[in-house]
Amino acid sequence: MGEAPAFFADSFPNGVDLKSKGHETAICVGSKIYVIGGADQESLSVIGVRIFDKSSGEWINPIVVGTQPKLSNGHSAVLLNGDRILVIKGNSKSDDCFWFLEMGTPFIREQEKTHGNEVVAWSKGVLGNVEKPIVISGPSGVGKGTLISKLMKDFPSMFGFSVSHTTRAPREKEQNGFHYHFSDRSVMERDIKDGKFLEFASVHGNLYGTSVDAVEVVADAGKRCILDIDVQGARSVRASSLDAIFIFISPPSFEELEKRLRARATETEEQIQKRLRNARAELEQGKSSGLFDHTLVNDDLESCYENLKNTLGLTEGVKTARITYPELVDFPVEHLVSKIDQKILINCGAAEYQKASDNMYVLDLSLLKGGAPGRTRGLNLYVTNSSNDCVNGDNQLS
Numbered sequence: 140m141g142e143a144p145a146f147f148a149d150s151f152p153n154g155v156d157l158k159s160k161g162h163e164t165a166i167c168v169g170s171k172i173y174v175i176g177g178a179d180q181e182s183l184s185v186i187g188v189r190i191f192d193k194s195s196g197e198w199i200n201p202i203v204v205g206t207q208p209k210l211s212n213g214h215s216a217v218l219l220n221g222d223r224i225l226v227i228k229g230n231s232k233s234d235d236c237f238w239f240l241e242m243g244t245p246f247i248r249e250q251e252k253t254h255g256n257e258v259v260a261w262s263k264g265v266l267g268n269v270e271k272p273i274v275i276s277g278p279s280g281v282g283k284g285t286l287i288s289k290l291m292k293d294f295p296s297m298f299g300f301s302v303s304h305t306t307r308a309p310r311e312k313e314q315n316g317f318h319y320h321f322s323d324r325s326v327m328e329r330d331i332k333d334g335k336f337l338e339f340a341s342v343h344g345n346l347y348g349t350s351v352d353a354v355e356v357v358a359d360a361g362k363r364c365i366l367d368i369d370v371q372g373a374r375s376v377r378a379s380s381l382d383a384i385f386i387f388i389s390p391p392s393f394e395e396l397e398k399r400l401r402a403r404a405t406e407t408e409e410q411i412q413k414r415l416r417n418a419r420a421e422l423e424q425g426k427s428s429g430l431f432d433h434t435l436v437n438d439d440l441e442s443c444y445e446n447l448k449n450t451l452g453l454t455e456g457v458k459t460a461r462i463t464y465p466e467l468v469d470f471p472v473e474h475l476v477s478k479i480d481q482k483i484l485i486n487c488g489a490a491e492y493q494k495a496s497d498n499m500y501v502l503d504l505s506l507l508k509g510g511a512p513g514r515t516r517g518l519n520l521y522v523t524n525s526s527n528d529c530v531n532g533d534n535q536l537s
């Protein structure tokens with residue numbers, strides 16, 4: 140039986156569940172109190188999480204998945220909608236200060252089934268309106284890789300490729316870490332069990348999977364992520380929080396598909412036969428599942444590429460357009476937060492908390508996308524001179 144932390148309040152005013160003592164904050168979610176802060180039990184360099192179960196009076200050390208935020212000497216925390224807490228790290232730049240601690244989402248429930256323990260997941264918040272990731276599927280030899288390479292070459296600052304893990308052997312020109320992370324089955328299976336993968340599937344007799352890291356690296360670079368994965372993987376991603384756009388690439392005919400696969404000369408005859416058998420099933424699933432938002436036929440390569448660009452809204456002018464990164468802002472340890480609908484007001488004027496200061500920011504969460512596993516995207520941050528700039532009359536700072 141544990142003792143409830145002394146700094147807990149039973150109810151929090153204005154929906155702003157913030158109470159702090161030193162570097163810890165406590166947020167009440169149903170019958171549980173999430174205590175965020177201090178160092179993690181296993182690693183002293185990241186922010187720890189403990190849960191106090193009010194009904195049993197027990198402390199719980201949850202399994203924590205996802206990249207964890209580095210320890211800072213202060214943070215604030217706001218409950219968003221019952222299944223995630225926004226944590227704003229002090230003494231941090233705006234590209235590393237917004238983090239989400241999730242509990243009770245479908246992903247967490249699945250993880251809890253696997254681990255048989257309470258699970259929480261961290262997801263880093265990424266500023267700006269980066270567009271949805273793109274999932275590209277289709278049978279082996281249809282031209283997915285060729286189309287993706289063209290896109291990456293023409294729009295290097297816009298797209299980033301999610302480098303999958305696979306247990307298959309590398310082909311002659313494939314580089315580890317660039318085309319795939321070539322892995323041992325046992326290591327990959329252990330990492331899957333540890334929640335490090337967004338999705339995985341057995342394809343043509345080998346294990347393939349997208350690690351959470353693979354998509355996070357691309358999101359952190361402010362780029363739009365492209366995933367080349369099979370139909371089973373696409374189904375898993377559809378069920379995840381990634382919120383992607385799904386494109387199926389289809390061949391003009393089965394004969395042409397076989398011709399391309401043979402001409403590529405990367406597989407043995409036995410492997411070609413296996414891929415062709417699987418292709419029939421994949422083509423059926425691609426047509427009938429309602430899983431894909433778009434199907435493109437790759438007959439003439441250039442026409443298909445044009446169709447792909449149109450589908451992604453890439454007109455001529457877009458070629459030179461770069462994603463603009465929001466200006467970096469420094470958030471001090473001393474700041475006060477309040478939540479008004481989908482907006483978080485962050486008052487960094489530590490000396491005069493009760494007044495709207497010049498150092499006031501609004502974090503707009505109305506376009507929030509994604510979440511664990513992976514990054515939470517679509518956060519918009521802007522400066523405001525007074526609370527009236529963005530919110531109306533009764534929105535006082537607490």
Ligand SMILES: Nc1nc2c(ncn2[C@@H]2O[C@H](COP(=O)(O)OP(=O)(O)O)[C@@H](O)[C@H]2O)c(=O)[nH]1
Nearest residue numbers: 279280303339340342347348349367368369372
């Ligand atoms: N589910 C899943 N499928 C993947 C992943 N990476 C690649 N694949 C799929 O695995 C299949 C085989 O890929 P590969 O061995 O590179 O052969 P290729 O499709 O003939 O180039 C293709 O359908 C890929 O889309 C992944 O991370 N997850």
Ligand SMILES: Nc1ncnc2c1ncn2[C@@H]1O[C@H](COP(=O)(O)OP(=O)(O)O)[C@@H](O)[C@H]1O
Nearest residue numbers: 279280281282283284285399403437438439440
């Ligand atoms: N539209 C096309 N017409 C003819 N050949 C193509 C076309 N698209 C791709 N190819 C060729 O087909 C082969 C398979 O393409 P690839 O991109 O490796 O397919 P996937 O990644 O879907 O397995 C490659 O040799 C590629 O050059």
